[in-house]
Amino acid sequence: MSKHQTITIVGGGLVGSLCAIFLGNRDYDVHLFDRRRDMRLTGAERGRSINLALSHRGLRALEAAGVGAHIETIGIPMRGRMIHNTDGGTVFQPYGKEGEAIYSVSRGGLNELLLNVADRHPHVHFHFEERCHDVNLDAASAVFMRSDGTLHEVKADCLIGADGAYSAVRGVMQKQGRFNYEQFYLDHGYKELTIPAAPDGSWVVEKNALHIWPRGRYMFIALPNTDGSFTCTLFLPFKSNRADEPSFEDLDSEEAVMQFFRSSFPDAVPCMPNLVEEFFANPTSSLVTVRCSPWIHHDSAMLIGDAAHAIVPFYGQGMNAGFEDCRIFDELLTKHDDHWLEAMQEYNTVRKPNGDAIARLAMQNFVEMSERVADPMFLLRKKIEQRCQSLYPSAFQPVYSMVTFSHIPYSEALKEMERQDAVFERVLRLESIRERWNTPEGDAAVQAVLISAGYAV
Amino acid sequence: MSKHQTITIVGGGLVGSLCAIFLGNRDYDVHLFDRRRDMRLTGAERGRSINLALSHRGLRALEAAGVGAHIETIGIPMRGRMIHNTDGGTVFQPYGKEGEAIYSVSRGGLNELLLNVADRHPHVHFHFEERCHDVNLDAASAVFMRSDGTLHEVKADCLIGADGAYSAVRGVMQKQGRFNYEQFYLDHGYKELTIPAAPDGSWVVEKNALHIWPRGRYMFIALPNTDGSFTCTLFLPFKSNRADEPSFEDLDSEEAVMQFFRSSFPDAVPCMPNLVEEFFANPTSSLVTVRCSPWIHHDSAMLIGDAAHAIVPFYGQGMNAGFEDCRIFDELLTKHDDHWLEAMQEYNTVRKPNGDAIARLAMQNFVEMSERVADPMFLLRKKIEQRCQSLYPSAFQPVYSMVTFSHIPYSEALKEMERQDAVFERVLRLESIRERWNTPEGDAAVQAVLISAGYAV
Structure with missing residues (x-):
């Protein structure tokens, strides 16, 4: 099996740039193509993406690539959720153990950082304003269109599609049989x-904190930026199914927007002087989940990041999962002595179930964020979960912690979610658990349930 | 809401032709395009498709379109499954009540019949050897490529995609947002x-009979043709996961093919003098399930048949489901006084869950056909099901009967499948049920289970 020499990466977003760094570190000749202008020249892209929450998996991948040391300068630690109730009152729910936090980072800032690091590699070459026009999967070649409309073909030993949820590389794979x-x-x-x-x-x-205004079928969130502002996102149905349910379709006038915000997020309105202008100037975007299989084509093409597994943003794991793809693939290249076929096959076998699992977890977390965080019994469950974690740190870990503060495979976290859902259904039915949960008797009752469910507590 | 006048149908297969007849009966100006030559001139298409089993839903749609009277001449009734065991022994399992049968029909013969009936309509126009090149969904227009490579645009009031599992019309819909x-x-x-x-x-x-050689992970079937021959289909994994599991990949020599058939289907081998030649001359095709939503684009484009819901062939319902689409849509046009928007919206709402349900039922029936029909407990269940049906004809109907011999919505049949699976799990655990099932005491015990599950028996 020959060692590949030249790699084409389609897409210079977060995952494509990090992948270029990993492969540059291994001394491959890397050519990274992106249809946009170099964002370091144009200024960071704004308005298109949900703000990013960088957590353990992403940080670990950045560290493995040698980029970790730079992160604290562009991220703001968020130590928990700040829940905003309809009456304007707030409740703070810490995410994990003391000191654990996720980081609010700007997509543009992080992407520029990664491009700068990749740029220092003598074997990493950037090609901006070149749109992927066609792909030959067997030949690992791609045709790119320059901004003047001319086409040119680029050959390589492997083609990596890091071109996002609407991946052109995946589009070609889809036309193959049995994809x-x-x-x-x-x-x-x-x-x-x-x-x-x-x-x-x-x-x-x-x-x-990550601010959440949970309202059942819709919610509003806000993540801090380094310049003192917050990037906020309103999640709302496009069309409502019931008369009393708000939707983007109904918010068609200044009055409707202001009335909706005043009644739904009253404490946010005074903080948003440009609410109406922004509301009508900014686009309403859709939320897609993409699953596909396989992620590889022989040893000549592969998908990574959103191109392989676009997910909804509700677990804050989209970028983290893509970064983890890069780290795992780098480790597999090491394990298989840079034999790409073996590394790619194991990458597909190992990562595909995890891509499916984080897609489900992310969908599930929308329910948690929009509905359940406002439910007193759910808040009690969260408190008991954290108590169990501190009482039995080696035997019990809440699912949110597994996903966010560990690198346990997502598929195991998903299995654990189902197990814990069953356990806490029983825990919350324990007699007087509301009163007893933080007493020795409460601990003993909870421990008995955990033991009967197989936990070594 | 204006009544549509001119309709473009993309695809002149079974569903497209029947749709043309229904719309021709309503006096619409129908233009039906197909990329192939007129099969009435070239002779029926062979080798590509699994033989078809026409059952109640398909027959009912044909009758509603005025084509029903012709069917007996091109179909052979199959009254049950003939199970072929490994030792060459056979067991016959009737499908339904006395007199109930499904019909083995040739795809080519039925398609020619439908084209001939459609051709008699003065307002139905055929355009063969014109490939759908592009579609404008909003404008209900399509560009077709003639065999000489020239393009021309065709405008209509509604465009119907009846162009099968790899539908070009659906391909354009897929590029719309939120499809x-x-x-x-x-x-x-x-x-x-x-x-x-x-x-x-x-x-x-x-x-x-429909002949089945069930062998667990693979199976062989045979359906009768009017000329005395049988069209057979081998279903087998492309690649095996275990050394002892056969696959198409392994059948790479005459010896391997003959050895496989001799050990797996010994009684079939003497009936197949051309086995090896055919095996290597005929293609190995894949089996795809396609789900999509919505099936309509405003009132200007819609999908029907496999284009909307391609399913695996194991329930023999692909064509029947497509024909039922045509009948239901015709009824909805009547209900809504030929207002297409309302009819299309209700078609989408009503049929989509049924498309999903038959896709699941078809997948499930693969397990039934390849594994369970050889299981003695499953055979016992089938016998008890038929006994229940004859004892309580108004209160109990086996799922196979609901799907095959009724027009109860597929989604209800799917729910009933889950209900009956639970019921028969209990029935088969009744004491001495193997000995008692056809005695008064057995009937009483089964009746008690049915009553406790809510059946009015």
Whole structure:
């Protein structure tokens, strides 16, 4: 099996750039193509993407690529969820153990950082404003269209599709025989809005939290930026099925928008002086889940990141899963002595079930974020979960922690979710659990349930 | 809401032709396009498709379109399954009540019949050898490529995609925002083979049965043709996962093919003098399930048949489901006084869940046909099901009967399948049920289970 020499990466977003760094570190000749202009020249892209939450898996991959040290400068730690109730009151729910946090980072800032690191590699070459026009999967070649409309063909030993949820590389794979493919759109869309910084540059609401206004079938969230502002996202059905259910379709006038925000997110309205202007200027985007299989074509083409597994943003794992793809594939190249066929086959076998699992977890977390975080019994469950974690740190880990603060495979986290859902259904039915949960008797009752479910607590 | 006048149908297969007849009956101006030559000139298409089993839903649609009277001449009734065991012994399982049968028909023969009936309509126009090149969904227009490579645009009031599992019309819909789509391939492929007629033109095995050689992970079937031959299909994994599991990949020599058939289907081998030649001459085809949503685009485009819901062939319902689409849509046009928007919206709402349900039922029936029909407990269940049906004809109907011999919506049949699976799990655990099932005490015990599950027996 010959060692591949020249690699084409289609897509210079977060995952494509990190992949280029990993392969550059291994001394491959890497050519990275992106249809956009170099964002380092144009300024960071804005308005298109949900703000990003970088957590353990992403950080670990960045560290493995040698980029980890730079992260603290562009991210803001969020130590928990700040729940905003309809009456304007707030409740803080820590995410994990003391000191654990996820990081709010700007997509543009992180992408520029990765491009800069990749750029220092003598064997990594950028080709901006070149759109992938066609792909020959067997030959690992691709035709790119330059901005003047001319086409040119690029040959390589392997072609990596890191070109996102609407991947052109995957589009060609889909036309091959026996390629399994699924795209599923939520009934909800999303719109980005802004809470600006105070005149002195400070944050007008708690800085170190992910803010959520959960309202059942819809929700509003806000993530802090380094400049004192917050990037906010409204998740709302495109069309409503019931008269009393708001939807983007109904928010068709300034009055309708203001009335909706005043009644749904009253404490946010004073923080958003440009609400109406932004609401009508910014697009309403859709939320897609993409599953496909296989992620590889012989040893000549493969998919990575959103191109392989686009997911909804509700677990904050899209980028983290893509970064983990890069790290795992790098480790598999090491394991298989840079024999790409073996590494790619194992990558497909190992990562595909995890891509499916995080897609399900992300969908599930929408229910948690929009509905359940406002439910007193769910809040009690979260408290008991954290108590169990501190009492039995080696035997019990909440699913959110497994996904966010560990690198346990997503498929195991999904299995654990089903197991814990069954366990906590029983725990929450324990007599007087509301009163007893943080007493020795409560601990003993919970421990008995955990033991009967097989936990070594 | 204006009444549509001119309709373009893409695809002149079974469903497209029947749709043309229904719309011709309503006096629409119908233009039907197909990329192939007129099969009435070239002779029926062979080798590509599994033989067809026409059952109640298909027959009912044909009757509603005024074509029903012709069917007996081109179909052979199959009154049950003839199970062929490994030792060459056979067991006959009737499909339904006395007199109930499904009909083995040739795809080519039925298609020619439908084209001939449609051709008699003054307002139905055929355009053969015109391939759908592009579609404008909003404008209900399509560009077709003639065999000489020239393009021309055709405008209409509505465009109907009846262009099969790899539909070009659906391909354009898929590029619209928020179109849900899934294609899923089985690990199994299929290959058509033949049992020729005896020299005197008679059938060398039982004529009025669907023959099955069930072998767990693979199976072989045979359906009778009017000329005395049988069209056979081998369903087998493309690649095996275990050393002892056969696959198409392993059958790479004459010896391997003969050895496989001799050990797996010993009684079939003497009936197939051309087995090896056919095996290597005929293609190995794949089996895809396609789900999508929505099936309509405003009131200007819609999908019907396999284009909307391609399914695996194991329930013999692909054509029947497509024909039922045509009948239901025709009824909805009547209900909504030929207002297409309302009829299309209700068609989408009503038929989509049924398309999903028959896709699941068809997948499930593969397990039944290849594995369970050889299981003695399953055979006992079938016998008890038929006994229940004859004892309580108004209160109990086996799922196979609901799907095959009724027009109860597929989604209800799917729900009933889950209900009956639970019921018969309990029935088969009744004491001495193997000995008692056809005695008064057995009847009473089964009746008690049915009553406790809510059946009014």
